[in-house]
Amino acid sequence: MRQLGVVFGVAVPGALFKALENSKLAELLAAAGARLDASNRAEILGLLSGSEAAERKVAELAPAVADQVEQVVREAFVYAFDGAMVLCTLVSVAGIMASFLVAGSAPQNKQVG
């Protein structure tokens, strides 16, 4: 159960993270005047990890746009990060509720041995 919690803690917020990151990136790039299709946007997301393909893609953009791209990618990342943390908050709230399923009468607290 514990290991599965970690597995889903990486996978489920990960799916939300990607969705939020892509949508925010599209929105911010459009606002910056860059019209990129989904595959090019996906390529550009590699900029933060130092991907050479992402840097080549940015070099193809107009200089005025290229200057803003790294900041845009950073903002999209943090927006998605915050969304993932909100999801984790909700799961943890469910955890608080689940803790009330556990018997709560005065514990016997015996030292077994």
Place this chain on the structure above:
Amino acid sequence: MALATILITIDFGGVMIVLPAIGRELGTSTTGLQWTANAYLLAFAVVMVAAGRLADIFGRRRLLLIGTALFIVASSLCGLARADWWLIAARAVQGVGAGVFLTASLSIVSSAFPPDEQSKGIGVWAGVIGIGIAVGPFVGGILTEVASWRWFFFVNIPIALLAVFLTLRVVRESRDETAGRYVDLFGLVTVTAGLTALVFGIPQSETLGWGSPFVIGMLVAAVILGALFVFVEPRLREPLIDLSLFANRSYLGANAVAFAQNFGFGAVMFFLTLYLQYVLDYSPLKAGLVFLPFTVLFTIGNLQAGRLASAIGPRLSMAGGTALIVAAFLLLALVTPTSGLAIVVVALVIAGVGQSLTYTISTTAGRGAISAAKAGAASGVTADGAAVGCRLRRCGARCTVQGA
């Protein structure tokens, strides 16, 4: 035992720190990085449930050596990986090896000491796990920075080989002569395939869309396999997982808390690592150091949580611990590209305390809620921490049990 156990637990937290470096070198996407972590964890989780039984039947030392051998081979393959699919496959094998090893090592440690001294042996074993979790991110950071992410995996090899040598020299073969030779392969296959389909399908939803045949197929497969598992398991004489345990509200609640706590643990380690290295441009070592308050408080808090449960009861202790985790996530949700490190460190301190309370107390509360006759089965379901809790309690270590 301690030597190789620390390797495995260092891997849990440490690998998260090395992920960005892997992403840079292999050009791995965020989804690929998720799988680099999850292939190991998923294999580890599933194998742990069955490995205890296999160790009882076929011999604990034999299983331990098989697990360590798998871990060595897989660590070599991880370090040599030239593509993300290669690394992910090797990580899955590494998870199998680690799961087999850790389960067999607990059995060996608990059977190696006379009853009145078992608490010492298992106490050391549990302490080693705590140290491994605490130093994992730091070790991952320093190896990546000084050498390469590949050395995070290569460094396992000599230490694991030494563990094999010592095991052959010191550990005697033992098995449970009363254990039946039946292993629930049906349960093992359905639960493994179902979970894999679910964990594989969810991340693809963003790329392919929820309506894509692949995503729908994966989710439908997960539901069918899960339903088969739930339908067949109660009808087996010796099921892989005793689902009747979940009819107990306290046990169900404690496991749900354990799941939620670890959900947060995985998310914090994975996403915060990326944030620190991608957005704040921290080096792997610096990112590893940022996690120290979290991991150290987590380890210290685990040792003290029993006292709190004794004073106010497990329900309130777990609710309080989880509330701290909520507060930490709310703080992290306020992070911006320029908010800096302070907010992250405060959140990690709060999360470390909250995580430690829920980790330990959910284990003891879950185990305390069921009868001694089903203690072994419950350990397997809650997995690692519960197994430790079970042995500690049996040995009379400092561990509180709630009277159900």
